[in-house]
Amino acid sequence: MLLRAGILIALASSQVWASLEDDVHALVAHGDLPPAEKMVRAAQARQGGTAEIAAALSWLARGSLAARQTGKADAYAEEARAMAMRVLGMRRVDADPWLPTAIGAAIEVHANVLAARSQTAEAVVYLQEQLKTWGGTSLTERIRKNINLLSLEGKPAPPLEGVNLAALKGNAVVLFFWAHWCPDCKADVPIIASVERRFRAQGLKVIGPTKFYGYVQGGEPAGPDVEKPYIEKIRRQYYAPLAGMPTPLSAVNFQAYGASTTPTLVLIDRTGIVRYYHPGAVTEPELTARVQAALR
Template identity: 45%
Template sequence: MRRIIIGLAIAAAAAVGAHAQQPRTIITEVRAAIAAKDFAKGEALAEADRAARGVTSELIEAMSWLARGTYAAGQLDEAARFSADTYELAVDALKTRRMEDDRNLEIGLGAAIEVEALVRAARGDRSSAVYFLQREIEKYGNSSVHKRLQKNLNLLTLEGQPAPALDAGEHLGPAVPALEDLKGNVVLLFFWAHWCPDCKTQAPVIDALLQKYRAQGLRVVAPTQRFGYIVRGTNADPDAELRHIAKVRDQSYPFLRDEAIPVGEANHLRYGVSTTPTLALVDRQGIVRLYRPGNMTEADLDAAIRKLL
């Protein structure tokens, strides 16, 4: 649990610092203050913006960054306060706005729920964090924040549990084996997206480890999904996007040509893939032993696989 919380704090800190080269808005100004560890200034900027413009979606997202920033800094009481304030503003905004039409609102609400759960877990109340996330998934399970909430629930609960089944209906490459049929092997699930540069960075690591350990029983299944667009955000129909996914696989992931690639949103929802890549490592008995949104180094992933072989 401590490893999960520290890892998420590091990820939050990295995200907080990634504000450079963006147009000046209340969001970028608050993030700049957070990056300087000046949370009082960030809060003052948000309050001034609220006084001038009212409660906008940009303000809600800016408030969520204050929640994330104070959590990453270990200020749990302040993180809880900012997440509660953001959540209240976001829920009120949803009375007149659709989350699917408002990316700032989506980000703000998702972050508020995430930070509240993280604070509960960091305080040692894991069961409360799990219950809170389950309740929020019931509320927002059909919305665009579902994956993010499921990711956070999985981070708290998935390791040590049987791997959720994969939807094998549509696929590229060989037929998708049921995870039940893969028992006896160590299975690495590599969730990727055709537009994802971090996935391309992770690919050589997975390729090298697959070649290294295939004879000892390592298997790779690489779920992906459609997003409704292809190169440079150009809208695409399902058939055109599937052809594009196959092209990206062949160009950037040639080692996956002979591996099963389930294509569908259901797997990403089930495994909470709001971050790509996401890796899940399943042992020979079908139990998830590692669940990791984001990239892993070759040394870390090698060590995790080696323990299960």
């Protein structure tokens, strides 16, 4: 109770600096859905429907889903999506920083609600339809991630630009999708390096796809000619334990594997079948167990 009160006081005292979306996200992260909704409704009463309020509603949808309140989650998701679409009008979705958050989360929550109701096939069809609608936008990776979470394990690994996966059959392969700005990626390096050393003799390979993000340290905008050497510098500084890891540089790979979250780890067995698809950080025991199974 004291922690929650402290959060509310901190949010109230920092309203000048924080965004509504940040404040709602913080409350949802601590399971404080009623005050989060109160904050959203108050902003909605003052401002009407905006892209930021739609993004905040999408956090209520995600929080309700995490609390297994699927009906409320789906209602919030639909409200967020409808509001975002009204705001979008004839603009490009990526022209506004809040719209991809609102629309992407609404799509994600609805698909997860379907899956939670044992309608996984319907969820995949829905996501594939959304992928057609939003192809060529920043939503592509997120929608593909959700398709992959529901359906990629047990299927052949998609092609990887810059690396011939077919030539690696007979080995187990960990794909470690990382970004130069990503602290969780750096934290995973010693875990992945330890597992690679342990199973190297049994045929484990590690590949580290990354891509350009259009900026360097401090968010400074940068073209590929500047960002590429910056990526190489980060790799030397933080990824030295994985010095032998091939690092294909391609946005296509992130789209194919739905790597909207970094790190994303994908484990491919000796026959080229995906056995583990994991957006987010991983523990060493979890990765070790998965690799052992893939090498059998």
